[in-house]
Amino acid sequence: MAGREDLFNESMRLGHSAAWDLQWNRSIEFYRKALAEFPNNPNALNSLALALLETGQLDDALVAYQTAAKSTPDDPIPVEKSAEIYERLGKIDKSIQAREDSADMYIRRKDAGKAVDNWRHIARLDPENLAARSRLALTYERLGRTRDSALEYLSVASILQKGGKTDRAKEAIQRSLAIFPGDSEATQYLRLLNQGKELPGPTQPRGGTAPLRMAQVQEFLRDEGDGPIEEDEQLKDPEAAAQGEALTILAGILFEEPKDDTKEQGLGMSDITSGHTGELQPSTAIFRYLAEAIDLQTRGHTEQAIKEFSRAMDSGLNHPAAHYNLALLYKEVGNTAEARKHLIGSLGHPSLAMGANLTLGRLANDKGDLPEAARYLLQALKLADGLTVEKGQSNDLNQYYETLLATQTEGDKKELEQIVSNTLEFLSGPEWLRRLKEAREELEKEGQGEGGVVPIAEMLAVGDTDKVLQSMKRIDRLMDQGLHSSAMEEALLALDYAPTYLTLHRRIADIQIASGRTEAGYLKLSLIAETHRVRGESAQAAEVYMKILQHSPVDLPARTRLIELLVQQDRGDEALNQSLELAEIYQDMAEIDLARKTLANSLRLSQQMSTGNGWSLRILHRMGDIDLSRLDQRRALRVFEQIRSLDPSDDKARKSLIDLNLRIGQEDQAAKELDSYLEFLVDSGRGAEALNLLEEMAREHPGRQALHARLAEAYKAAGRTADAIAQYDALGEIQLDAGQNDDAVRSIQAIIDLNPPDVEGYHEVLKNLRENR
Structure with missing residues (x-):
């Protein structure tokens, strides 16, 4: 008996409304009412399953998805969702089977991308699944994702060797090399196989360990405290809280699947001026070591975790989060020298700076270095205090702390002991956080009506800062009046009681520049920026370097330092802008090798910082242009292949690939690229451009069989019979000259099929050709 459609529609509407408001239990009630009218309606079943899934009712959600799959046997979505639930329930075999079924359905729908997602998931669950790895390799190859395909063929080879099928393993490696010629990893695999040695095990699909590692990190952080992660973070001191943040960042890095790596991507940003010309290991090694390190750390194997983190960093990982986490591991095992080195490497990251400064202060205090302990602890206190004030008050607060740093850290031993002891007690x-909040509230009560903001540090150790601040006001007033000499005199007097106050030194540089002594002023700014950098004050150092570059854009050391600082602060877009400007400067100086290396660094940086494909495409195009200008056609070919993989709609890359393959004699590959591009143009509704492309290519590369054959077919399809005959005629001549008589016969037959006016002459030619076979 059919149900009532009006009740069904109303129940579905109410269910969707409740789901939209995240009222999942109410939505479940309405979806069940809808199903009471039409029990096998796939939309209702899928909606109910989703609501059950959101409320954690996995078994019931699975039943609903399975029922939906039976109602619509060609729909892959309920099968795919069933696979997700099986995995969460720990039923891996069933999850894999459902993934295989779902992938097959997507293939029937011609949705290769979704099929690939499912095969990749299978490979993550079962890295030795030969069927999934083989399908990935073949599909990546057809999609033009050469690097991914080559890596999958290597995994296929590893599985086949383990199964005793050495000959087939060799074929897989050779296929990998054919797709990605010259790859060092594939060459090494072939060497090992020929020597009878065991191949490395199949790798995880790139980026595939991220969800597992993130779950491990969250579980680890939960175990470290008694409550949920968010609550527990509030209970830790800054050192421990920053370690949780660092671990979360590192686990998140595993989500950033590396793009196609080639030998183009080599040096770290610091290598630009250091003279280092070696290349980093492939980024896949970084991900492998990092995943293993996180796994070891979360299982309590500190010494082994240190080794794996070190290997990841030796392979090119240079993130402040890695430095901070490794520093705390070294601190845990008592290696304070290494801990200090890596803590300094993490100072530039805004989320880690407070914890890093606090930990450095603790280490300095432990070894009895009171001035250094005071400096780092006041920096930590400054960052903590900044959390308690409005954004507009930050500049005033920072100026107070800079004055305190300049006037207090050189004080007598008793005064320094007081600063260190009180700050450690306050932040530990x-x-x-409660103490911080209460201190700010108390200061605001006492300072009502007086204006300005008072640093919490003054509660911990009252310093003689008024004298410095008054001098700064007088200097600014004299500068506004244009009295540069008087302003300089005031500044030099202030140096007597605040010799390390960098804001004062910057005022002196400003005075020098304003009075015409620009070289001296910018030299002083360079020293100030370097001092900020050494102290770990990355934002301030970057600001000063930017001012230097406004005056001297070709100051290469300043620009390189600025790029490093911006990377430390996760300011990816700004770092890449500066890096591209550096490459342009090198080009203007005719230092083309350095320009290209800088662009390769920029590409690697854009991928590590996940700035999106836009940056990668922009950089790759500039690399390709350099290669073309130097007639390095094979290198340009690899670059444009990467562009095509990232953006199949990039017309310049697609045309360049056809052109370059023809120029280096790879006509078969050129034909594949041409067919792929023609298919893309037709599918995109740009069929008219396809004919124009073929005509353009035939003019630029006369005598190429692939071009004449396809242009003839295109003319034939467009009804331009005479033009088609001319192309078939030219094609036949080329084939005869090359001794390809059978191919020439087919070309002449194609002309005859078009019934040209002089068809008898072509019949005669065809007869002669067949007799001379």
């Missing part, structure tokens, strides 16, 4: 333990 689970109550530090």
Whole structure:
């Protein structure tokens, strides 16, 4: 008996409304009412399954998805969702089977991307699944993702060797090399196989360990505290909280699947001026070591975790989060020298700076270095204090702390002991945030009506800062009046009681520049920026370097330092802008090798910082242009292949690939690229451009069989019979000259099929050709 359609529609509408408001239990009630009218309606079943899934009712959700799959046997979505639930329930075999079924359905729908997602998931669950790895290799190859395909063929080879099928393993490696010629990893695999040695095990699909590692990190952080992660973070002191943040960042890095790596991507940003010309290991090694390191750390194997983190960093990982986490591991095992080195490497990251400064202060205090301990602890206190004030008050607060740093850290031993002891006590333990909040509230009560903001540091160790601040006001007033000499005199007097106050030194540089002594002023700014950098004050150092570059854009050391600082602060877009400007400067100086290396660094940086494909495409195009200008056609070919993989709609890359393959004599590959591009143009509704492309290519590369054959077919399809005959005629001549009589016969037959006016002459030619076979 059919149900009532009006009740069904109303129940579905109410269910969707509840789901939209995230009222999942109510939506479940309405979807069940809808199903009471039409029990096998796939939309209702899928909606109910989703609501059950959101409320954690996995078994019931699975039943609903399975029922939906039976109602619509060609729909892959309920099968795919069933696979997700099986995996969450720990039923891996069933999850894999459902993934295989779903992938097959997507292939029937001609949705290769979704099929690839499912095969990749299978490979993550079962890295030795030969069927999934083989399908990935073949599909990546057809999609033009050469690097991915080559890596999958290597995994296929590893599985085949393990199964005793050495000959087939060799074929897989050779296929990998054919797709990605000269790859060092594939060459090494072939060497190992020929020597009878065991191949490395199949790798995880790139980026595939991220969800697992993120779950491990969250579980680890939960175990470290007693409550949920968010609550627990509030109970830790800044050192421990920053480690949780660092681990989360590192686990997140595993989500950033590396793009096609080639030998183009080599040096770290610091290598640009250091003279280092070696190349980093492939980024796949970084991901492998990082995943293993996180796994070891979360299982409590500190010494082994240190080794794996070190290997990841030796392979090119240079993120402040890695430095901070490794530093705390070294601190845990008592290696304070290495801990200090890596803590300094993490100072530039805004989320880690407070914890890094606090930890450095603790280490300095432990070894009895009170001035250094005071400097780092005041920096940590400054960052903590900044959390308690409005954004507009930050500049005033920073100026107070800079004055304190300049006037207090050189004080007598008793004064330094007071600063260190009070700051450590204030920022340590689970109550530090409460103390911070209460201190700010108390200062605001006392300072009502007086204006300005008072640093919490003054509660911990009252310093003689008024004298410096008054001098700064007088200097600014004299500068506004244009009295540069008087302003300089005031600044030099202030140096007597605040010799390390960098804001004062910057005022002196400003005075020098304003009075015409620009070289001296910018030299002083360089020293100030370097001092900020050494102190770990990355934002301030970057600001000063930017001012230097406004005056001297070709100051290469300043620009390189600026790029490093921007990377440390995760300011990816700004770092890439500066890096591209550096490459342009090298080009203007005719330093083409350095320009290209800088672009390769920029490409690697854009991928590590996940800035999106836009940056990668922009950089790759500039690399390709350099290669073309130097007639390095094979290198340009690899670059444009990467562009095509990232953006199949990039017309310049597609045309360049056809052109370059023809120029280096790879006509078969050129034909594949041409067919792929023609298919793309037709599918995109740009069929008219396809004919224009063929005509253009035939003019630029006369005598190429692939071009004449396809242009003839295109003319034939467009009804331009005379033009088609001319192309078939030219094609036949080329084939005869090459001794390809059978191919020439087919070309002449194609002309005859078009019934040209002089068809008898072509019949005669055809007869002669067949007799002379």
